Amino acid sequence: MSFSADTLLTLWHDLFWPLLRLLGSLSVGLFFANLIESLNWTSKVATLARPLLRLGNLSDIASASFTMALFSGISANTMLSEAYENKKISKKELILTNLFNSLPTYFLHLPTVSFVAVPMIRGAAFIYVGLTLGAAMLRTLSILLISRFILPRPEQRDGIQVEGPKAAGGGWNAIFTKSWVRFKRRIRTIIRFTIPIYILIFWLHKAGIFTTMEKMMATYFSFLSWLSPESMGIITFQIAAEFTAGLAAAGALLQAGSMSYREIILALLVGNILSSPIRAIRHQFPYYAGIFKPKIAAELIFYNQIFRIGSLITMGVIYFVVS
Numbered sequence: 001m002s003f004s005a006d007t008l009l010t011l012w013h014d015l016f017w018p019l020l021r022l023l024g025s026l027s028v029g030l031f032f033a034n035l036i037e038s039l040n041w042t043s044k045v046a047t048l049a050r051p052l053l054r055l056g057n058l059s060d061i062a063s064a065s066f067t068m069a070l071f072s073g074i075s076a077n078t079m080l081s082e083a084y085e086n087k088k089i090s091k092k093e094l095i096l097t098n099l100f101n102s103l104p105t106y107f108l109h110l111p112t113v114s115f116v117a118v119p120m121i122r123g124a125a126f127i128y129v130g131l132t133l134g135a136a137m138l139r140t141l142s143i144l145l146i147s148r149f150i151l152p153r154p155e156q157r158d159g160i161q162v163e164g165p166k167a168a169g170g171g172w173n174a175i176f177t178k179s180w181v182r183f184k185r186r187i188r189t190i191i192r193f194t195i196p197i198y199i200l201i202f203w204l205h206k207a208g209i210f211t212t213m214e215k216m217m218a219t220y221f222s223f224l225s226w227l228s229p230e231s232m233g234i235i236t237f238q239i240a241a242e243f244t245a246g247l248a249a250a251g252a253l254l255q256a257g258s259m260s261y262r263e264i265i266l267a268l269l270v271g272n273i274l275s276s277p278i279r280a281i282r283h284q285f286p287y288y289a290g291i292f293k294p295k296i297a298a299e300l301i302f303y304n305q306i307f308r309i310g311s312l313i314t315m316g317v318i319y320f321v322v323s
Contacts, residue, residue: 014202015199015202019195019199023191023195023290025074027183027187028074031180031183052066052144053066053100053144055144055148056096056100056143056144056145056146056147056148056151057147057148057151057152057153058093058096058097058100058147058151059088059089059093061079061080061083061088061089061097062080062089062093062096062097062100064079065077065079065080065083065097065101066097066100066101066104067104069101069104069105069108070104070107070108073101073104073105073108074287074291076101076104077098077101077288077291077292078291080094080097080098081291081292084292084296090151091296092150092151093147093151094296094300095299095300095303096143096146096147096150096151098300098303098304099139099143099303099304099307100140100143100144100147102136102139102140102304102307102308103136103137103139103140106132106133106136110129110133113129113132113243114129116244116247117129117247119251120247120248120250120251121247121250121251121254121261121264121268122254123261124250124254124261124264124265127261127265127319128264128265128268128269131265131269131315131316131319132272132312132315134315135308135311135312135314135315136311138311138314138315139307139308139311142307142311143307191290231259231263231264231266231267231270233249233253234246234249234250234253234264234267234268234271235267235270235271235274237249237271238268238271238272238274238275239271239274239275239278243271243272243275246267246268246271247268250264250267250268262323265319265323266316266319266320269312269315269316269319270316272312273309273312273313273316276305276308276309277305277309280301280304280305281301284301284304285297285298285301288300288301
């Protein structure tokens with residue numbers, strides 16, 4: 001089977017290079033998480049978030065993961081995966097902590113969203129960002145409340161609570177050797193799952209499966225009759241392309257005076273909700289399946305989507321009623 005130069009170039013740009021970047025990011029995050037563990041810094045890193053997460057009966061590992069998520073979602077999830085596989089945290093705490101980490105993950109993307117939205121939709125951007133921030137805060141408080149009721153207190157969980165920093169011992173050579181051994185063992189599993197899943201998602205995309213799903217979702221909008229007709233263009237662009245495309249459409253309609261701030265904000269929220277599941281499958285699942293086992297990855301994404309969509313709907317309804 002022969003490939004033309006154009007085909008090989010397309011495969012490099014659309015498949016191999018993005019896959020290499022993903023594996024590179026996963027590798028850096030994994031090694032960094034292993035290094036923190038080898039240095040016994042988990043309790044030190046956890047200090048920043050410990051008072052908050054203790055309200056939800058979450059352990060120091062969860063606190064450390066939450067703090068790490070402010071800088072690297074990959075490192076935070078890798079830390080959780082390592083702790084779960086080593087039976088330092090339960091599956092319930094794994095799920096709840098991963099859900100709780102959606103708040104720092106939101107803040108990681110907030111500057112990008114804000115700087116793109118403000119020039120396009122002007123004042124509506126502040127309201128939209130405020131509503132999505134409110135949704136993130138609502139998710140966080142809900143998860144904190146749920147975890148407080150379903151998780152035992154940390155001191156009651158043998159082998160889960162991190163007692164504090166201990167001397168790593170052996171010098172830097174021993175620490176790096178220990179981290180490297182653990183890294184090599186874990187990266188093999190990551191590669192074994194990530195590469196085939198990423199390639200499968202790539203070919204499904206090339207085969208038009210996701211495009212068909214997006215067109216089906218963009219076609220059946222009868223239940224959104226309460227939105228203005230112009231809103232459908234914004235929602236369609238968000239589902240069929242990406243958030244920036246929806247913003248561009250919203251900006252053009254706002255500039256033309258065809259839509260008010262309220263209509264644009266509601267359209268963007270609806271488009272965000274409807275486009276979220278497909279994007280999670282296309283972009284999030286290959287990355288999650290490289291860190292967690294595929295079954296666990298699917299469960300985490302499912303719960304994330306439930307809480308994310310639920311919180312956005314709640315904020316959207318509040319805005320619809322009061323605006």
